[in-house]
Structure formats: C-alpha cells, structure tokens
Amino acid sequence: MPVRRSARLPCYDDFKMSHQAAHAIVNLLGKPAEELRAILESRGEPSYRGAQIYHALYRERRFEFAVMTNLPAALREELSRAAVITLPEIVRRHCSSDGAVRYVVALKEAKPANVETVFMPEEHRQTICVSAQAGCAVDCQFCLTARLRGVRNLLAGEMIGQVLIALEDNRTALRPQTNVVFMGQGEPLLNYDAVMTALGILLDPNGMAISPKHVTLSTSGIVPAIERLAQEKLRPKLAISLNASSNEQRNKIMPINRKYPLEELLDSCQRYPLRPWERLTFEYVMLGGFNDSPDDARRVRALLGNLRAKVNLIPWNPGPLPFEKPDVARVDEFRRILQDKGMPAFVRHSRGQDVMAACGQLALSESAAASAAPTQNSPNRSEGFSGVRSRT
Ligand code: SF4
Numbered sequence: 426m427p428v429r430r431s432a433r434l435p436c437y438d439d440f441k442m443s444h445q446a447a448h449a450i451v452n453l454l455g456k457p458a459e460e461l462r463a464i465l466e467s468r469g470e471p472s473y474r475g476a477q478i479y480h481a482l483y484r485e486r487r488f489e490f491a492v493m494t495n496l497p498a499a500l501r502e503e504l505s506r507a508a509v510i511t512l513p514e515i516v517r518r519h520c521s522s523d524g525a526v527r528y529v530v531a532l533k534e535a536k537p538a539n540v541e542t543v544f545m546p547e548e549h550r551q552t553i554c555v556s557a558q559a560g561c562a563v564d565c566q567f568c569l570t571a572r573l574r575g576v577r578n579l580l581a582g583e584m585i586g587q588v589l590i591a592l593e594d595n596r597t598a599l600r601p602q603t604n605v606v607f608m609g610q611g612e613p614l615l616n617y618d619a620v621m622t623a624l625g626i627l628l629d630p631n632g633m634a635i636s637p638k639h640v641t642l643s644t645s646g647i648v649p650a651i652e653r654l655a656q657e658k659l660r661p662k663l664a665i666s667l668n669a670s671s672n673e674q675r676n677k678i679m680p681i682n683r684k685y686p687l688e689e690l691l692d693s694c695q696r697y698p699l700r701p702w703e704r705l706t707f708e709y710v711m712l713g714g715f716n717d718s719p720d721d722a723r724r725v726r727a728l729l730g731n732l733r734a735k736v737n738l739i740p741w742n743p744g745p746l747p748f749e750k751p752d753v754a755r756v757d758e759f760r761r762i763l764q765d766k767g768m769p770a771f772v773r774h775s776r777g778q779d780v781m782a783a784c785g786q787l788a789l790s791e792s793a794a795a796s797a798a799p800t801q802n803s804p805n806r807s808e809g810f811s812g813v814r815s816r817t
Contacts, residue, residue, distance in 0.1 A: 452511045452534065453478065454589075455582020457625055458632070468507070474500060476631070483632045486589060488512060513540075513586040515594065525776040528594070530587060532559065536577050540610050542587040544595060545776045550602035550639075551595065555587040557620055558611025563645050566678045567668070567710065567748070570610045579611070581622035588627065603635055607642040607661070614642070614650035621657065628659050637661055638702065648685040651693045664706035665694065667736075669716055670724035678715075687728060694732055704769070705734040711756055712741050713749030722762035735769040742775055 453461065462475030474496065481493040490496070490504040516539065517529040528542045538559035545552045561568070562575030588605055605627055607613040613620045620642070626632040627640055640661040644651065654660060669675035675682040682690075694705055707729060711717045725736065738760055741750050756772055763770035 451508045452582060453482065453508050454510050454512065455580055455585050455622065455626070457581075457622055458629070464508075468503075470500065478504075480631065482510065483585070483626055483629075484634065486593060488589075511582075511586075512590050513583055515590055518594075521776065523776050526591075526594075528587075528591065530556075530590070532579065532583050534580060534583065538576050540579065540583075540587070542591055542609060543776075544591040546595070546598065546600065548600070550600050550604055551591075552604040552606060553588050553591045554606050554609050555584050556609030556611055557584060557607050557613040557616050561611045563612045563615070564680050565645060565666075566680075567712070567746070569744070569746070573610075578616040578619060581619045581626070584620065584623040585626055585633075588633070602639065604639045604641070605635060606640075608664075612645055612647065614644045614647040614654070617650055617653065624661055625659060628661070637700075641706070643706075643708065645679060645681050646685050646690040647681070648689050648693045651690075651697065655693075655697050662703060662706065663697065664708055664737075665690070666710075667707045667725070668710050668712075670721040670728065674716060674721075678712075691728060691730075691732070694734075699733055703733075705732060707734055707736045708739060709736055710739045710741060711751040711759065713751040713755075715748075717751040717755050717759060719758055719762055722759040723766075726763050726766045726768055729768060735771065736763055737771055737773045739773050739775065 451464065453464070456464070456479075458476055458479045460475075461479050462472035465475040465478070466472045477495045478493065481487045481495055487493050488510045490501045490508070490510075493501060493504075496504070511534065513530045513532050515528050516531045519527040519529075521527070524546045526544045528544065530540050530542050532538045532540060540556035540559050542556065543554040545554070556579065558575065558578050560573030560576035561570045564571050564574075584607075587609075588603075592599065592603065607620065624640065624642075627635050628637055637660060641664050642654075642661045643664040643666055645666050651663070654663065666679075667675075668678060669682075672682060672686050672688075675687060697705065699705065707725075709716075709725065729736070738756060740753075740756050741748055743750055760770045760772055
C-alpha cells in the first residue's frame, strides 16, 4: 500500500494553535485515540471521527486517508490536505537464511537517524523487534549500539511505524499472532513517555490489539523507571538484561550497574506486580570464560532467589567484537544448575546471525551513517563485549 510522506511535520501543539493550526500539516502516526479525537474536534468534527481514524490506522493499517472508507468523502479530502501519515522508510532489507529480516529504517521526522527493526517469522507467529532510541547512551561494554552513543529518542510514531512497516512488508505471509519486543537499539525506559504512548496503542484492544502476553520490554535495569512502570495500568512483560552473577562482574560490562546495583535492581523486581500468568524474564548473555561457570550459575540462582522468574541463556554470537562463544557443555551445565534449583531456564539461539540481526549484533555501520559517527573505543571498550538480549 502506498505511503503518504511529508517533508515538514509541525508538532501537535503547533497544530492546536487556533488560526495557524487549522492549516498546519500534522503527522497522525503515533497519536493515541484521545489525541486524534481532540485533533478532529479542533477542526469542528465530531470527536468520534478521531476514533474512526484510530481504528483505520492501527487496526486496519490504512495509511492513506483516501482508503479510510469509514470516513465521509469530504473529511477524507480535507484530511489529505491537513494531515499526513508518515511511516519510517525502509532503506535496506537484510534477509537471513533462517527467515529473519533485518530492516535498516530511516527516520526523518526529527533529527535524521537510521535504526534497525528485525522481523522473525515462526510457524504460528511473527516477532518484531523494535528500536526505542537511535544509538544508546547506557554504554554497555558488550553492545555494538553503544558505540553510537545516544543519538536521540524515537517518537511514539516512529516505534509504532517500525511495527507497521514490518507487518506491511510481510503482509502476504503473516501468521495469526504478532509478538513485539522492545529489544532493538536503545534503552526503552530512558524514552519512557514515548514508549508508553507506543505501548498504549500496541496493547489497546481498540488499537493494534496485541495481548500484553505478547509484548516485552527489555531494560538494562533503570530502577526508577521500573518502579514507574509497575504503577501503569497497561504494561508489557518485563525482561531484565542481567548478564552477570555479581556486582563486580556486572560493573565491568554494564556501567549502569554502578548507578543501580544488583541489590536495588532485584529489590525493584521483587516489588514488581506480576499478573497471574506472568514471570519476569532475566536475559543472560553467556560470554565464554567470563560469566559462564557453574559458580556463576549458582550465584545467579541465589540472586534470583524467590522471584517468579525465568532465565533466557543466550550463547554469545560471534561477531566483530573479540569475545568467546561459550562451550556447549558449559551452557548446558549452567542451564541444568538453574533448573535443578527450580528456576526455569532456556537456551535461546538468536535468529538472523548471518545478517547481523541477532541479539547484540544490530549493526553499527548503517545506523552510524545517518545518526552519528562511531565513537573512539577506549582501551576498555576495545576489549568489550557484544550481545545482549533474547527476543523470545
Ligand atoms: S545493551 Fe541495550 S541498554 Fe546496553 S548499550 Fe546496548 S542498547 Fe543500550
């Protein structure tokens, strides 16, 4: 389906400014239902027209006003002059032999940036991994995205747009269930408001209507934001990027641990209100010779204590960074130690490794091209790691 694009997109506040606003071009993508209703009301239309646009845009994935046949023809005509629906642009597709597709996506609404989105088909579902930021300032030593440093936060529409373009691009082969994981570039909880707006649309039964069971947000452990998320009515599942069995070990690879050490992080997890069907997920990238010993496994089990949790073990993906893949036997033993102590643990093998779409491999070069120059490696960083999240 063709996508209407605009060169200039004023913000909504501009739009609302009476006289000028009536003639401003506004991008409706990423607007929640109440904002669409307000926009339509400000144009003298009944507010339910906003709800109709919301339905057409997110449920029916109609990106041209001309095909929103639930609207009167005159309104469609008017909207086509006053507003746009601007999706991110796919600038490259990298297709893996396992069916995963890594999209390089250009964002042009605010500061131009490229981010990456990964589409992973399975037998009965597809999983879409979205980026919440361009680059990332959290500076995990094992992560390629960290080399970009923080470029900018994404807008809600830019996150929703990643989901929509992945669905549209695979329209003829979609499975009944869609999973969305916020595990691409960036720390979602450092872009809290926009991420929550995007989640509101994804999880809203009148919006994209994806079950909270099928949407996961992964964080490096921003404790105040986890506590804020705990208060939200509409929440995704929560995954914590653990990757270490002690503060000393975690400090070496995740500087955020110095600000929010394991005790604080796990304390916030303990207080996190889980729904009856829910477990916290702890992601643990296994780095050969660093964090993959039986003693690490025992410490992880002790740390997670009585949490209702599961652990996804992610063997390190070979890539441009100088880290070791763990022995298969060691991974198995690690999993067995956790399971023997009653902790559900799974070994997850990343999809799309041959196109740099696997966990922690989201490529640097193409993002850097539009976003920022790669940073110089510090002596420590050049010895750093890569690989972080399990999109399962
Ligand atoms: S692992 Fe995640 S939080 Fe850490 S630097 Fe990379 S993108 Fe940011």
